[in-house]
Amino acid sequence: MHTYHGSCHCGRVRFEAELELTYVSECNCSICRKKGILHHRVPPERFRLLGGQEVLRTYRFNTGTAQHHFCSVCGIHTHTNPRADPSQFTINVRCLDDVDLDALTLERRTFDGRNWEQAVKEWRERK
């Protein structure tokens, strides 16, 4: 387990998260595909927002369950509370400042968010 630091583009939103960066997960749902988010799931006790609470905005759509958090100054998406389990976080690995993504060999998982009900069913069965 390693503590990573992440931020939005303007630096107002800052977070840290403890994780084992072995994989990134790409979701093909309507918002993740457009944003290009690389997700990594972290439980709430391993995620800490260090700054930027006042500029963070939350976007919801469809069922309104998932919370897509982004900086209202620079527009960068830093983290999500996913629809499959809103008590958990997924961080946007692209926002990590102490990681050279190009230098890492990471397992690339995919989540079929376009077919969310089926994808979650399969994901829960695998757990």
Ligand SMILES: [Zn+2]
């Ligand atoms: Zn920002």
